[in-house]
Amino acid sequence: MIEVRVMDVEIAKTYGLTVVIELDVAIEDIQRGKIYYCRIPKVVDIRDELKLRYPELFGVRGSPELTKKWEG
Numbered sequence: 001m002i003e004v005r006v007m008d009v010e011i012a013k014t015y016g017l018t019v020v021i022e023l024d025v026a027i028e029d030i031q032r033g034k035i036y037y038c039r040i041p042k043v044v045d046i047r048d049e050l051k052l053r054y055p056e057l058f059g060v061r062g063s064p065e066l067t068k069k070w071e072g
Contacts (some may be wrong), residue, residue, distance in 0.1 A: 003028045007037075017047045 008024040027036045027066055051058055 003030060004036045010039065017045060017050065019044045019046055 005026045005028070006023055010022045010024075012020040012022045014020070020041060021057050023040045023042060025038055025040055026040070028034075029036070
C-alpha cells in the first residue's frame, strides 16, 4: 500500500492569473518501509475559480437571482 502526503505548498511564480505552485510530497511505501520525498511543480489557472467567486472582476454581474441576493 502507498500513502501520499502533501507536506508543504509554495507559490513559485505568478503569470497574470496563472500560478505555478510547488508541492512537497512524501510518498510512503508501507510494505517496503520506505519514504520518498519529491517536489512537484504544478501550473494552475485560477481564472475559472475567480469568475465563480468574483464575477465583477470580469465585468459579469451574474444571474438576476444572484444580483437580487447581492443587492438585498
